[in-house]
Amino acid sequence: MWSSSAIGVRSALRAVVFLTWMCVVWVGGAWAQPGPPAAAPAPSDVIQATLMVTHFSNRDGGIDPRARGLSERLQRQNIRYPSARVLLERRAALRLEQVETLALPDGRSARFRPIHVGAQGVLMAVDVERAVKMDARVRRGHMLVIDAGRFEDGKLVISVEPD
Amino acid sequence: MSAMRHAMDGRNAERLHAYHDGELSGLARRRFERQLRRRPELRSELRALAALRAALRELDAAAPAPDLWREIAPRLPAIDARARQATRRDAERLWFWLPRPVAAATAAAAAAALVVAVAVGLLWPQAPQGGQVVRWIDGGARSVMVLDDDPDTTIIWVLDASLDEASTGGSGNVV
16 A cells, blocks of 8 residues: 555656646747747837728629739638629728728728727727627737628628738 | 246246345335235245245354454554555655756746746737637627638628628618
């Protein structure tokens, strides 16, 4: 009995040491990964973003070169249209608590109101008329794609990408 | 006929043993007692069973119980001494396996790792990943999918069944 308990203590100590070294290796790996840049931009109340309204349809029209990236992102989710045409592309400064409005070709509008702007991205309220409302936190370089509903023989798709 | 009798005997044998052991209760016991009154062969089996059990009890009582403790007790001190020696050897082996500088370094590394992990967690807030992009969503009466498998893209997609409604502006209460 004594011997087995000693073996148990020894095994437990070995496990503790092993886990400790695993933690050290893990933390070291995390440390070595690229973290936030040292000279990260100071948080402000404004963030630049690219807003785009694209009409995806089943007509044979090809993919607009400006919509190619968006089309590929949709295809990765098995959403495929043979035609994509950019109806509107705008660089906008999304400012805290100020509403940025996009006019959609069917008379509706999409509104974006930043609630919080940080170094990592923006938290904003999005309101696509007669389609969807949401609060979304979009980091820089991340693209938020919103299905804005049917238009003609296809769909209107809004994309927002802070940079 | 013979097969039926064997089947009855099998069922009754089980009840007989249960009755003998006092395991039948209530209605089952009364039913079996009624059968006992009607069937002399069951009564004779019960008597035989009782005699057999009594004989076994006598046999058990006659057999001398081995006094294991008397044999084991003198050996215990020697066993304890061997166990203590083994523990000391194990401890020595452990320190051989884990020298003190390594143990100290391990403890220090663990403390440092803990501090670093806490600092990393506190000072480096993680950027939102795909699954954290949409905090709240309201599609009205529509079914909305949030596709966030792609780490660089979050897609809000309205299910096709309700798109006609969206295009005609059917639910104006959404916005």
